[in-house]
Amino acid sequence: MTDVKQIVNLKFTLNGKAVEVDCEAEETLAEVLRDRLNLTGTKISCEVQVCGACTVLVDGLPVSSCTLLAYEARGKNVTSIEGLAKPDGTLHPIQQAFIDEFAFQCGFCTPGMILAAKALLDENPKPSRDEIVHFMDGNICRCTGYVPIVRAIQKVAGTLESKHHK
Amino acid sequence: MMPLRRFTIDQPKSVKEAAEMLAHHGENGRLYAGGTELLLAMKHDLLRYEHLVDVKTVPDLNTISVGNNNLHIGATVTHRAVERSAEAREHCPVLVDMEHNVANVRVRATGTLGGNLCFAEPHSDPAALLLALGAHVHVAGKNGERKLNIDELIQGAYETAIAPDELMTGVDIPLAAKSRRAAYMKFQIKERPTLGLALVLDVDGGNIKSARAVVGSISPKPARSDQVDKILAGSRADVEKRLADAAQELAKVADPVDDLEGSAEYKRHLVGVFLKRAFIKALS
Numbered sequence: 382m383t384d385v386k387q388i389v390n391l392k393f394t395l396n397g398k399a400v401e402v403d404c405e406a407e408e409t410l411a412e413v414l415r416d417r418l419n420l421t422g423t424k425i426s427c428e429v430q431v432c433g434a435c436t437v438l439v440d441g442l443p444v445s446s447c448t449l450l451a452y453e454a455r456g457k458n459v460t461s462i463e464g465l466a467k468p469d470g471t472l473h474p475i476q477q478a479f480i481d482e483f484a485f486q487c488g489f490c491t492p493g494m495i496l497a498a499k500a501l502l503d504e505n506p507k508p509s510r511d512e513i514v515h516f517m518d519g520n521i522c523r524c525t526g527y528v529p530i531v532r533a534i535q536k537v538a539g540t541l542e543s544k545h546h547k
Numbered sequence: 548m549m550p551l552r553r554f555t556i557d558q559p560k561s562v563k564e565a566a567e568m569l570a571h572h573g574e575n576g577r578l579y580a581g582g583t584e585l586l587l588a589m590k591h592d593l594l595r596y597e598h599l600v601d602v603k604t605v606p607d608l609n610t611i612s613v614g615n616n617n618l619h620i621g622a623t624v625t626h627r628a629v630e631r632s633a634e635a636r637e638h639c640p641v642l643v644d645m646e647h648n649v650a651n652v653r654v655r656a657t658g659t660l661g662g663n664l665c666f667a668e669p670h671s672d673p674a675a676l677l678l679a680l681g682a683h684v685h686v687a688g689k690n691g692e693r694k695l696n697i698d699e700l701i702q703g704a705y706e707t708a709i710a711p712d713e714l715m716t717g718v719d720i721p722l723a724a725k726s727r728r729a730a731y732m733k734f735q736i737k738e739r740p741t742l743g744l745a746l747v748l749d750v751d752g753g754n755i756k757s758a759r760a761v762v763g764s765i766s767p768k769p770a771r772s773d774q775v776d777k778i779l780a781g782s783r784a785d786v787e788k789r790l791a792d793a794a795q796e797l798a799k800v801a802d803p804v805d806d807l808e809g810s811a812e813y814k815r816h817l818v819g820v821f822l823k824r825a826f827i828k829a830l831s
């Protein structure tokens with residue numbers, strides 16, 4: 382077997398800023414984010430596009446960064462969990478709602494959950510409960526169960542019934 | 548899990564160039580679309596390629612268009628793009644319904660219809676529905692273009708009629724006639740469907756002029772037979788009485804086996820349940 386190394390000079394927008402990084406063709410987006418750009422908020426778990434822990438947004442769409450090649454980010458807009466809070470530390474409304482509704486325990490699935498929720502709310506600001514469940518169905522949480530997660534999303538959408546509302 | 552082994556990525560600018568690159572690399576190369584299947588298999592070291600040919604850099608393969616008789620979907624159109632397509636919703640609503648429930652939102656955003664069909668993984672929703680709809684795929688290579696129906700394309704589990712130096716350029720799906728009623732329903736508790744049932748009927752009042760039923764995911768390739776379709780044609784009331792016979796016959800053609808998805812007996816039972824549900828849904 383020959384062993385041809387192909388360096389990809391990647392230029393893309395990451396969390397609103399232009400970045401340029403060299404990587405090898407076979408590197409995944411998660412590897413580049415975590416190992417080359419030191420953004421470890423993106424978690425790697427199942428590695429087979431099932432659990433959603435590694436979810437990031439590429440041009441607004443959720444993808445499994447554990448399997449997507451970094452090469453696919455060229456020229457695109459990538460959002461990782463580090464891009465959500467404001468520079469002054471103010472959390473994104475979805476992050477705040479996850480805290481308020483106790484929507485996590487260990488927190489490992491949370492970055493992926495929050496980014497998936499962001500993708501949903503960006504395209505459908507007032508999703509029904511069924512629409513939330515269908516969209517979030519590919520993000521797995523092994524601690525809380527899904528009720529508080531769905532509630533957190535409903536809260537941001539302004540559709541949480543008042544009896545649950547604090 | 549192992550990181551991916553080293554490979555290079557080629558960026559063809561035309562179908563012809565892609566075919567030439569594939570021919571040049573021989574068994575060291577493979578066409579690459581969304582990578583949702585290919586990269587998984589490579590991560591598991593089940594497949595090894597030194598060169599990936601990125602079909603997405605070929606222009607015009609990612610479009611959906613409406614012709615006189617067909618809805619055309621380019622090979623690199625993602626599941627999500629089909630799910631969101633106004634043309635697909637208007638001209639083939641059952642396709643949009645099916646795509647809405649393929650995999651999870653991330654795989655839908657990355658995985659392509661072409662990649663799904665060309666991998667020929669037996670648990671495919673599109674393969675079953677497109678067979679029932681009478682769709683064709685276009686395949687191009689150095690010797691020109693060919694047209695294959697889904698039954699010709701998919702030869703068995705992970706086996707297609709596409710040569711290593713050919714690529715699929717798109718799918719043509721006959722436009723929905725006013726008299727067409729179609730439904731696709733699946734049973735799924737894992738990542739991939741356990742069983743999918745596609746039913747396409749041509750109706751005239753209370754009469755079913757013709758029918759095409761396909762069961763997917765319970766056999767190496769989607770299964771159907773003329774015999775089953777004959778049982779499903781006739782007056783609606785008569786067909787309703789014969790649904791169990793049709794299901795039994797369809798299960799016989801599919802010939803399911805015991806596996807982790809369930810026993811063969813259970814799957815045969817599901818064929819009956821889902822044929823009935825699809826029948827009700829198609830005519831509702």
Ligand SMILES: Cc1cc2nc3c(=O)[nH]c(=O)nc-3n(C[C@H](O)[C@H](O)[C@H](O)COP(=O)(O)OP(=O)(O)OC[C@H]3O[C@@H](n4cnc5c(N)ncnc54)[C@H](O)[C@@H]3O)c2cc1C
Pocket residue numbers: 429430431577578579580581582583584585586602622623648649650651654657658659660661662663664665666670671672673709713714715716738739740
């Ligand atoms: C977690 C998970 C859940 C899933 N659930 C479902 C489900 O519920 N239902 C379902 O039907 N499917 C399901 N799938 C399968 C999914 O639909 C496919 O992974 C996807 O469509 C493959 O497309 P791709 O573009 O990523 O293909 P790739 O991985 O890029 O390619 C797959 C294969 O097809 C070949 N290929 C790709 N494009 C072409 C072309 N134009 N011409 C010739 N050969 C080509 C490649 O060489 C490769 O061998 C699931 C997959 C995953 C990972």
